[in-house]
Structure formats: structure tokens, C-alpha cells
Amino acid sequence: MAGIYMTINIVNYFDPFGGCYLNIDGDIVSGNKETIKAAIRYLGKTDRTAYRNLCTVVDRVSEKNCIIADQRIDSKGFIEGLNLDGCYVKGTRTIYLRPDKSDSPDVIEGRARTIKHYTEAVARFWEEYNSKQ
Amino acid sequence: MPKALKKSIKIFLFLLLTGALMYRFFFYYDPDNQCLIRLKPSLTEWSNGNVKEGIKVLKYAVPDEYEKLCAYVDKINPNYSCGGLGGGCYISGKAPTREIDISTAYDGFLGWTAAVIAHETCHAVQHEEGRPFNETECYGIGNYVLYSAVVY
Numbered sequence: 001m002a003g004i005y006m007t008i009n010i011v012n013y014f015d016p017f018g019g020c021y022l023n024i025d026g027d028i029v030s031g032n033k034e035t036i037k038a039a040i041r042y043l044g045k046t047d048r049t050a051y052r053n054l055c056t057v058v059d060r061v062s063e064k065n066c067i068i069a070d071q072r073i074d075s076k077g078f079i080e081g082l083n084l085d086g087c088y089v090k091g092t093r094t095i096y097l098r099p100d101k102s103d104s105p106d107v108i109e110g111r112a113r114t115i116k117h118y119t120e121a122v123a124r125f126w127e128e129y130n131s132k133q
Numbered sequence: 134m135p136k137a138l139k140k141s142i143k144i145f146l147f148l149l150l151t152g153a154l155m156y157r158f159f160f161y162y163d164p165d166n167q168c169l170i171r172l173k174p175s176l177t178e179w180s181n182g183n184v185k186e187g188i189k190v191l192k193y194a195v196p197d198e199y200e201k202l203c204a205y206v207d208k209i210n211p212n213y214s215c216g217g218l219g220g221g222c223y224i225s226g227k228a229p230t231r232e233i234d235i236s237t238a239y240d241g242f243l244g245w246t247a248a249v250i251a252h253e254t255c256h257a258v259q260h261e262e263g264r265p266f267n268e269t270e271c272y273g274i275g276n277y278v279l280y281s282a283v284v285y
Binding site for chain 1: 186189190191192193194240242243244245247248272273275276279280281282283284285
């Protein structure tokens with residue numbers, strides 16, 4: 001069992017006691033997958049409500065630059081998107097975080113804040129969508 | 134349990150599993166909106182999961198573009214095409230089969246995948262309506278999808 005737990009946690013985030021499983025997609029070149037997991041664990045310790053919300057409404061945390069505009073139409077918007085800490089695409093249960101190689105405590109805490117912020121966006125979208133059905 | 138019955142059950146389960154996997158990897162089906170799209174196999178796209186999720190972004194976030202996709206597209210080719218990696222392509226020669234090419238990566242940003250799908254659908258609409266191929270209109274559609282779907 002310990003082997004299974006460790007194997008899953010190499011690739012994704014798995015907290016069996018907290019009932020939490022999240023797919024984690026890291027950016028091999030410019031990112032750091034471990035700080036995403038560290039940020040999630042930090043959230044679990046500091047804000048249990050936000051952590052439970054994350055584990056309920058989100059399936060995946062992906063380290064990827066956000067694209068908020070087509071570069072050919074709105075180059076300023078395109079650059080703005082690349083500089084965002086994160087974003088959420090409606091209709092999914094995926095949160096995106098800007099790739100960052102650093103593993104400093106500031107980065108981990110910052111990622112935890114971004115994850116919390118966009119978890120709320122995910123919850124809000126699906127609540128509004130389901131209320132209209 | 135008789136041997137023949139055991140064998141029949143095994144064959145049935147095998148066919149059920151094969152059918153489920155075929156549906157999972159090669160079809161997008163939304164009966165409520167009468168939407169059925171066939172997805173061709175692709176080694177680069179792996180499971181077509183990114184394309185299917187991109188379609189769902191349109192469904193939930195940009196319903197008018199989703200309606201067009203379901204009305205004008207029957208097939209998506211997720212293999213490398215004239216749009217290059219991360220892009221898409223519409224080839225008017227494929228118009229009879231109502232097919233668009235979407236070459237976004239299997240783990241690509243879903244907002245972009247949705248935007249590319251909408252962009253190529255725009256070309257399919259232009260063709261069926263007998264209008265000239267116009268990139269400006271379709272870049273605008275892709276941009277509109279990004280503005281509508283991405284929260285930041």
C-alpha cells in the first residue's frame with residue numbers, strides 16, 4: 001500500500017485520508033511540479049476549507065502559461081496572459097499555474113494563494129451553470 | 134457454470150470493454166444537443182482527451198460556437214496538419230466529409246484548443262455558406278472564444 005501511495009504521489013497528488021486526488025501536470029523545462037504539490041499541502045495545513053473545496057471541484061492543476069487572447073488579434077492581451085500567475089478555463093475542472101522553476105517558500109505560498117483563488121472560480125462557474133439547468 | 138457460458142460471458146465483456154474504449158477515444162457524443170463527432174486516431178494526441186475537453190469548453194463556455202461545431206463538423210483529425218503543431222487546418226477538399234484538423238498537443242492549454250476548434254469550424258461554415266475563405270473572421274472567432282472562456 002505504501003508503495004502504491006508513493007508511486008501515485010510521484011506523478012500526481014494523492015491524500016487518501018483527506019479524500020483528495022489531483023492530476024498534476026508539470027512543465028519539465030520551465031517549471032517545478034514539486035512546488036505545486038507543496039502548495040497544495042500548504043493549503044491543507046493553513047486553510048482546510050479551501051483545501052476541501054479544491055479536492056472537490058478541481059481535477060487537475062497544470063503548469064502552463066495562460067493564453068487569454070490570440071497574439072494575431074490582441075498582442076498586448078497575449079503578453080498579459082503569459083504574465084498571469086494562473087487562470088481557469090470555463091467548462092473544465094483544471095487550474096493553470098504559470099511555470100516557475102523556483103522552490104522558495106514565497107513561490108509555494110504564492111502558488112497556494114493562486115490555487116485557492118482559482119478553485120473559487122471553478123466552484124462559482126459550476127454552481128452558476130448547474131443553477132441554470 | 135458451463136464452459137460455453139463462461140466463454141460467452143468473457144467474449145461479451147471483451148466486446149463491452151472494446152466498445153467503451155472505442156467510444157472513449159474516438160467519439161464525442163452529446164445526445165441532448167444532437168452532437169456526434171468522430172475523432173480520428175493520433176499518436177501525438179494519445180487519447181483525444183484534449184480535443185474532447187476543448188469541445189466541452191465550447192459547450193459550457195461559448196454555446197453559440199458549440200452549436201456551429203455540432204452543425205457543421207462531423208469529423209476531427211487530431212494529427213499534424215497544415216496549421217503545424219499547436220494549430221489547426223481546414224482543407225476544402227475534405228468538405229464532403231465535414232472534417233477539420235486540430236493539431237493541438239495532448240496536454241495543451243484547453244482555452245487554446247477550444248479557440249482552434251472554433252477557428253477551423255468558422256472555415257467550415259464559410260465553405261458551406263459559399264463564402265470566401267477569410268482568416269480575419271476566423272481569427273476573430275478564436276479570440277472571442279479565449280475572451281469568453283478564460284477566467285483570470
